[in-house]
Amino acid sequence: MxxxxxxxxxxxxxxxxxxxxxxxxxxxxxxxxxxxxxxxxxxxxxxxxxxxxxxxxxxxxxxxxxxxxxxxxxxxxxxxxxxxxxxxxxxxxxxxxxxxxxxxxxxxxxxxxxxxxxxxxxxxxxxxxxxxxxxxxxxxxxxxxxxGAWLPSVERGRPFVTLKIATSLDGRVAAADGSSRWITSEVSRHHAHDLRAEVDAIVVGTGTALIDDPSLTARNAAGELHGQQPLRVVVGHRDLPPDARLHGPGGELVHVRTHDPAQVLAQLAEREVRHVLVEGGPTLAAAFLAAGLVDEVHAYVAPVLLGSGRPAMADLGVTTIGDAVRLITRSVIPLGPDVLIVATVDTQSTTEEN
CATH class of the missing domain: 3.40.140.10 (Cytidine Deaminase, domain 2)
Known part of the structure; x- marks a missing residue:
């Protein structure tokens, strides 16, 4: 009708x-x-x-x-x-x-x-x-x-991808000495854990896994594991040490030995994964963006200035402002001293410019 x-x-x-x-x-x-x-x-x-x-x-x-x-x-x-x-x-x-x-x-x-x-x-x-x-x-x-994410995942034939960034006001995810705990506030971190509990898989690169030694679990405010734990996915060729926290309690650990984001999503689709959260680091984030495989960005921004240190994004191959990856802001949410910017990639603008 x-x-x-x-x-x-x-x-x-x-x-x-x-x-x-x-x-x-x-x-x-x-x-x-x-x-x-x-x-x-x-x-x-x-x-x-x-x-x-x-x-x-x-x-x-x-x-x-x-x-x-x-x-x-x-x-x-x-x-x-x-x-x-x-x-x-x-x-x-x-x-x-x-x-x-x-x-x-x-x-x-x-x-x-x-x-x-x-x-x-x-x-x-x-x-x-x-x-x-x-x-x-x-x-x-x-x-x-x-x-939610189920619908575009089915329509596009791949998992829906949310890119999560936690950054200082000047776009840094770590200080010059490599320290990064904590740029954002406790309120933001609790919110990010709730987001983890809503997705099917969390994806990080081997660099982040080796440097930060994350557990990639979803926890409540009391620090207890949520009943639903996402699949923990490490992307890259390097092995993880046997004492890595990723080998501990939490969701199943999967090591995808590739640097191709499309191959990562294809393997996760075979596992019936509908919603992927890409958490890091800068190289992996840039790879997914450059491949056109990011649907949504969650940027937790803290009112902190570092001046130097690791940037939130690796090289995207952008040499002129006309080639910039444009986003459409969907919401701006205050989280304690921080703000969360939720945005989608402006694919129409990219298509028109090209």
Whole structure:
């Protein structure tokens, strides 16, 4: 249905979609599968059941909602399913949701976002072919925002890449003697650990691993490990010493022996990684930027001046201002004495200039 068409919709469907978006956020923010919520409505707009996807290998939102309706003793014959993502039409860890909805007698399906995954897509077409009334695009902006990094990862066929930088006001990540703890404040560091807990993998170069000896864990304010630990990825050919902190408790350690960012992402995609956090150092950051493989930048900037020391970015091959990598600022967040700048790469500007 095109956006120009007038839709006669029961008022309860809009509220049900907002509820579906709300409960979908209870699912994990990371992992190979998206956050999805579903609300089932009866002929009078009453809620028959609701459910959300709780992670890979668990029932999808539609099946969870159908189970909830059954537990309530509600019949779903002729009901409307309001779901944040197009019902899948393939068998993976679970069966196709399109078939589950048909078996339950669902007469109408309202979808926020169509599934860009060519393997799983086709649920709307399958339902329509069986005579189900299907509408797509309800609260589509909110639906896309809910999907976060999962959506561009599927659309681009590679993990979504966030580049994280913690720098002084004059763009240094370490002083002249190599010391870097701590440029940013404790508030910023806690925020960065929360970001780690939301991604699937953290990537650093062997240089950073050898110089800084990081653990690359996600910890809460009390210093305890988050329940979800990202994959810890080291990029480069040099070996890590056996006593490196990366060999300690935390997420699985993976050593990718290449300097090619595209190969790194390809190997992580095979592991169903959807969201990658590139943390360092300057050489790795420049390599990902130069390859056009950075989607988002998180720059923690401290009101500190060092004057010399290691820069936040290695050589990008920029010799004139017209070749600069342009970013679009999405938000500026105060964090104690620091600020966090969240920006995306201005690919349109780069294309126009080239």
């Amino acid at each position: 095109s956006s120009s068409e007038t839709v006669v919709r029961a008022p309860s469907e809009l509220g049900a979609m907002r509820r579906a978006l709300e409960i979908a956020r209870r699912g994990p923010a990371n992992g190979p599968n998206p956050r999805v919520g579903c609300v089932l409505l009866g002929p009078d707009g009453e809620v028959l059941g609701e459910g959300w996807h709780r992670g890979a290998g668990t029932p999808h939102a539609e099946v969870a909602a159908l189970t909830d309706a059954a537990d309530r003793g509600a019949s779903t014959r002729g009901a409307t399913a309001v779901v944040t993502l197009e019902p899948c039409n393939h068998t993976g860890r679970t069966g196709p949701c399109s078939e589950a909805l048909l078996a339950a007698g669902i007469a109408r399906v309202v979808v926020s976002v169509q599934d860009p995954n060519r393997v799983a897509a086709g649920g709307a077409a399958r339902l329509r072919a069986a005579g189900v009334d299907v509408e797509t695009g309800l609260l589509a902006d909110e639906g896309r925002a809910l999907l």
